[in-house]
Amino acid sequence: MSILIGLIKFFEHYSLFNQQRETIGNWAMLGFLGLPLFFISxxxxxxxxxxxxxxxxxxxxxxxxxxxxxxxISVLAYLF
Incomplete structure (x- = not known):
């Protein structure tokens, strides 16, 4: 999850893969939702x-x- 979010920030900074950024963000969200389901199971x-x-x-x-x-930490790094 955090690796995918870091990739999004990297791509935004260098203006790379503008059309694929949203897809990568969706993958990070799936990981964010999947982890609690894994622990519930x-x-x-x-x-x-x-x-x-x-x-x-x-x-x-x-x-x-x-x-x-x-x-x-990632929010603080983004702000500063």
Whole structure:
């Protein structure tokens, strides 16, 4: 996701692939939507094993925090 968004910014800066930029943005959005669905499925499939469920929750929370940090850094980099 973040790699695709970085590509969009790169293409905007150098005015490359003007017509394909929107398509790349849609791919990033699909990744953004697919990640929570992946963790919901993993959470449901670990209903019988509390240890696995705990690891899924910790991993999902960690990835969510990392995604927020990357998003915040990219917004700050874009502004400055």
């Amino acid at each position: 993993a959470y449901k499939n670990t209903a019988d094993d509390p240890q696995k469920r705990k690891s899924v929750v910790i991993t999902g929370g960690g990835l969510f925090i990392i995604a927020l940090m990357v998003g915040g």
